[in-house]
Amino acid sequence: MVEESEQDFSKKLEQLYRNEFRRVLATLIRLLGDFDQAEEALHDAFKAALEQWPQQGIPDNPRAWLVSVGRFKAIDKFRRDARFDTFDEIPEQLDAFIVNPEDEQDECLEDDQLRLIFTCCHPSLSVEAQVALTLREICGLTTEEIARAFLIAPKTAAQRIVRAKAKIRDARIPYEVPAHEQLPERLNSVLQVIYLVFNEGYSASSGHALTRHDLSAEAIRLGKLLMELLPSEPEILGIVALMLLQDSRRAARTTSEGDLILLNEQDRTLWNWDQISEGVTLVRRALSLSGFGAYTLQAAIAAVHAEAPSADKTDWREITGLYDVLLRIYPSPVVELNRAVAIAMCDGPEAGLALIEVLISQGQLEDYHFLYAAQADFHRRLGQTDQAILAYQHALKLAQQEPERRFLQKRLAELHNK
């Protein structure tokens, strides 16, 4: 056997860390029953690995080694502290002392990741806290990275995480995969967190950067992990497909100056065709299972767009049909607006305008700039310049993102020059 160079070895360790730290952390949280102690134990375990593995070689099952060393480091620390503290807390710590060989089996470790996901996305935590905790504990982002991604102060991000951990401890939120009857509802809250993270990366809710790719990539990775852990849940396949199909258009949806390019004007050769074929395969599988829902249907709509050879060959009838189903199972004014746009593509802008006027008269989506942007677009296509200008101005007042604002301003300028 050729002896490994030191550099190769440290590369190997680095990769091991990247591959294993999430799983090891998830298991240590279960064994120690405390997020902070588990993080510390994880750190100690990798430190021990750095010291011991160069001499002794990498163990056969590094994951089990790390879990076991992390556990004993935590027990050591606990024993040291216990000499100075009262013994009040001992009973709660007992799980860590009981060595159960099954604890370190791969299957049990996989379940730990799932337990951790459901704990971080527990509906009794606020959505902001769920997102921050998920990114911190499951994706391994630092508090600073989370703060930067969500444009909040690092102190705010840290507080959200600390409070969430305190609530998990105080209200005794258990570390478990929900029972079969509660799974759909609890899964929903996990999917919501994943999609929120994706969207924050895909279309930042404010500020200049239209895409913050890292968050989208993280959300896709999280979705795929969930897919591995729960392979027969259609909505997980659906959400991963939806994210892949949306993400596939990343390179085509903005100009080099960061201006928005609408779907029908995008250069389709810039789309990521590997992601599209992966997404389309997943959406087909999701649609073949019973119990698919809103994510799968939205992915199916995205797949119809992706499979159209050009914008004017898009099958808008198929898209309208999918929106009809979506509206039946998930009635929402945003879906109605999207359906109105699809209908306008089939039956002309008058038909779309009529539907939008219904939404406006019901006082729906009053703060949603896309509503007025769509209204403006229909007027523009009907040659009703004055009404189009008014609607674009209304949309501009509501739009927050720079690229979207620039797009609306460009359309307004074109109409004024007519």
Add this chain to the structure above:
Amino acid sequence: MKYLCLICAEKVMEQMPQADADEHYEEYREFTSNIRKSGHFVDCNRLLPPSAAITIRVRKGKISSMDGPFVETKEQLGGYYVIEARDLNEAIQVAAKIPGAARGCVEIRPIANDAQTLDVLGLD
């Protein structure tokens, strides 16, 4: 761990038509008997309407009292259960069966049981 389940609704028993109140009582009787059997039950009772409530403050040694509940909201506190549950998920499952949850809402509060509090209060 003990959890306090506060039942909030727009109407308390006194404000319901008699038939509704009777039906609601029957639902509570059944629920209570179920959680006594399952061992989750610790304590419970119904609260008289907010019109019977008084809120007091003591400032500089003087008691000032005011008519009505501490916060006036559309939903009012109508009763409570104290339950014993393994963890929050079990508490949620039990509390979801409180009949009031289907009409109004139930707030679940973990009850502190730490050594410090018990010590301060002189309880063991």
